[in-house]
Amino acid sequence: MFVPSMTISPSSMINQYKFEDEPELRDLFITVDDPESHITAIETFITYRVITKTSRGEFDSCEYEVRRRYQDFLWLKSKLEEAHPTLIIPPLPEKFIMKGMVERFSDEFIETRRKALHKFLNRIADHPTLTFNEDFKIFLTAQAWELSSHKKQGPGLLSRMGQTVRAVASSVRGGVKNRPEMFTEMNDYMETFSQKINVLDKIAHRIYKEEREYFNEMKEYGPIHTLWSASEEDIADSLKGVASCIDKCCKATEKRMAGLSENLLPILHEYVLYSEILMGVLKRRDHIQSELDSKIDALANKKADKDLFSEEIGKLEDKVECANNALKADWDRWKQNMQCDMRSAFTNMADNNLHYYEECLATWESFLASQTVDCHGEEDSEDRP
């Protein structure tokens, strides 16, 4: 069941998101909920309510409520990428879902998106650097018209996207000669990680699909026993008992499926997107470095404007060092978070399966007890193969 207008209290959020950073020291709590449809002459779109509660001094108030649409989130993401090209900006849910039959504005689609957007903002809030970003603050606090006018300043979306495109292009063209070992390792890691996480995502979806098919067949299985019991006398009770067990196991399977779709599937998908982001971040770092390298090469040829070049090179060297350090720190942080997220997601999946089997076991055991209570004692039932 999807309940789009559910509000999440800050305290329950602490339980939901186990971030590595101590949650007790958090001073910024954000929720995304209440999707609403807006229909204008030109288009139809959805806005989400973003509620922020904070004790920070930089914020004029301690509580804000604004409405944002997907475009606004896209804008925020690109501003963050622009300001911090070598930081790992959390992923946004995709614009469209190509696979599957999910309609653009179906309840399921909206709810999945809402949860992902909620995650997106919270990951930013937990990031030691990004949390203090000015555009982030404006996103959380500005009224609709304020945000519009703020957005119009600065280079357009296209030019920012162009940055990454150029970065990708340059790294494809030349490669980076002086890439530090550490980043080559990161690259190799990300290539394998990206492969594996994509396969895991597919496996998890496949399991969900198989479980759903199993559920569909089970729905028909129980009632047949009930139907049969109608023509029997002596064994009618046993048949009805089996029918009831099968129905209960069927419901337990439904719960198991829900657990998958609420927990494991979204996390795996998020990390599929993360792996793309990380590849992009690595490429941008390479691009910054190649700017430095090409200036150094140019200097080797043009002896004339040596001083001017030296200054420029100095700046670029600083830029590269900053970028490298930022990425290194963020990488360590990301890896720790990833480990934590994976551990909790898979443990949760195992738990889901455990509960499923425990529930089914209890059902069948109680049926068995009801059948053998008249004829045999306990020992006989243990002797059964």
Place this chain on the structure above:
Amino acid sequence: MESSEAEPSESRPEEDGAAPGSEPQPPDTMEDCLAKKMEITVSEAEKRTGRNAMNMQETYTAYLIETRAVESQNEGQCSPVDSLWRRYSEFELLRNYLLVTYPHIVVPPLPEKRADFVWHKLSADNMDPDFVERRRIGLENFLLRVASHPVLCQDKIFYSFLTQEGGWKEMVNETGFQLKADSRLKALNATFRVKNPDKRFTELKHYSDELQSVISHLLRVRARVADRLYGVYKVHGNYGRVFSEWSAIEKEMGDGLQSAGHHMDVYAASIDDILEEEEHYADQLKEYLFYAEALRAVCRKHELMQYDLEMAAQDLTSKKQQCEELATGTMRTFSLKGMTSKLFGQETPEQREAKIKILEEQIQEGEEQLKSKNLEGRDFVKSAWADIERFKEQKNRDLKEALISYAVMQISMCKKGIQVWTNAKECFSKM
């Protein structure tokens, strides 16, 4: 003269004793059953090639039947094992013989000729070793059922089937049972036209139709459920491979991933045994699916006998009427003969006397036949119903046990699942 009637088919519980000249008395206790005196197993199956009736080469499976007398099994002393080979078609011949010879008995069914209700992993091939193995068990079960039946176990042909390798087929054919078999057409005709069948048989027929329908539906859905369950388990096996590959690039998470992957492999592999066990449960249900047909056969026989009786009574009535008409010279009912004699001239008194005499003889014969048919019919109903009661008790016992064993299987599956996922959870939490 009064018209004779077919006596309505009711059971008369006060009458006892078997009809004269029919099969031997059933044994007084179960101890007399062949099953108690003799150990019977179908222990092996072997592929053979040979030539069939049209001299074409064929491949078939032969089954080894082993028998051993039980009574001389004192401490350490083992009586010798006799054995012979039989193929499925011989089992069929035996069963057809029993069906014709004991039409009032619910004859145990044979395992299916071709694999039916298969889910995708199981082969529908008759030569597939799993199918052959399950058929071997089914054939053994058939023999044990016959051997524990109070009436059937005493049959000489059955005993020879178990003990006499050569010449058995000829022996069966010599009984001429094929000639006694009722034609399908005759049986169908009777089903539609019988007027007063015993209500219990009518109800039994409905029950057997319902049983057949519900069990085949159940088996179909079970096969689909098994298919899906197989899918769920096997896809988890993919985790094993990917976790292993992923663990290669992780330092801290590596061990947890690797060992969790191993448990996923165990989980995926466990479904094979689980579903194989379930197949035996399906076979138990299948037996009763086929038993429904045996029940219907008994009902059909009753309908046939009852119809026969009704026709004989009708025939007798019309003959009596004819006789009366000839004697009194009146024509109460239309008869072609009457018309033609009116048109083409009267018979002489001598001719009429001759006709009346013949008719009177036929009427006498008819009345005797009707009497014995009535008796036969009543005896059939009585002994058939006794076997049906026996069958009902057996069915209730067996099916209840099967359902319990199904629950036991599910419990075992759940326990295995709990173990695997507990282990996996531990590994995941160490990631």
